[in-house]
Amino acid sequence: MVGAAAAGDVARFNTLYGELLQRYWRPAVTINGVETTVFDYAAMQREAGPLMDDIADTLEAIDPAAIEDPDERKAFWINVYNFTAMRMVIDAYPVDSITSFKISLIKHPWSKDAIKVGGRDYSLSEIEKEVLLQRFDDPRIIFAVSCAAVSCPDRSAEPFAGERLDARLDELIRTFFRNPAKGLSLNRQTNTLTLAWILEKDDYLFEEYPDGVLGFVKPYLDAGQRAWLETHPARLDYFDHDWTLNDLAQADGR
Incomplete structure (x- = not known):
């Protein structure tokens, strides 16, 4: 359950982020001999600036503490991480990796403040290590957060949701382990x-x-x-x- 004050903003985030995924997600191709789902980042960079700004503005207004259900809160933060990684790529695009010097001069983008949630800055590392892994104690999370790399588990065209989150995480891992080139x-x-x-x-x-x-x-x-x-x-x-x-x-x- 989501507290009444946050319900509208969380629903708006899920809708907008879902729209972004559905527009630019593409089925699996082969990159460097590895089969992986992909995004059309070139089209995203040309077209999706206003949509990404709307998503970022919506996140800034959300109080994550008002998301009461643990699975909904976990799904929310996974989506925030994945959106943030994509936003970092688009802000510097064209790049061939999230480790590009155009994103971080020390090639370590995970430590950069990259998104505001509830008025507070977060880095990718903080979202993964301090919010998701520490608070939820679920190692399956590392398969759900994606740094937009070929070797990461495949992304889908829809956001994570609290409903059926356990089943979706398990299926994500099973699918990943069926990929003999990276899983x-x-x-x-x-x-x-x-x-x-x-x-x-x-x-x-x-x-x-x-x-x-x-x-x-x-x-x-x-x-x-x-x-x-x-x-x-x-x-x-x-x-x-x-x-x-x-x-x-x-x-x-x-």
Whole structure:
């Protein structure tokens, strides 16, 4: 539930952000040999300035503390993170990565104050680490927040919503692990399980799982993969993270 004072602004944010996604989201293409959903950032940069300004103005007026339901609050902050990453890209576009010097001279955009919510400045790092992960204690969040990179889990054409959030997060992870170029690849000949870099980067989130990262991953695998891993001691490896922008203009062959 959302408190009455915030309900209108949150609904407006969801509507406007949903419109932005639906206009510029594109189905999966291949970039650097990796299949990934993309956005038409060139068209977004040309056309969506007023819409993005409306979204930012709406966020500035929202009091997040008035969002009472935990799943709605979690979904709200995931959407804020993903919108903010896109806004940072568009403010500097054309760029080929969110790590571009045009966005941050130290190539670390996560520490920059990048969005106002409820009149307060937030960086991407603060939203992910201090708001989402600390307050909700849900490691699945790292699969939902996207730095607009090829190696990140695929984005969809609709915002996250509190309703059915658990089911959507689980399906997002299952889909990601079915992508053998960036999510998960099991090589039975070498007994090697290669996983997304984000699982290595944030491995502390899985310390309480039996078998750590592997204990988190197993429930999301198909039955054959799970059965094989139960009887074979797999060596964990991780994909290199491709920071190339998930941009339609970067598609292979364009």
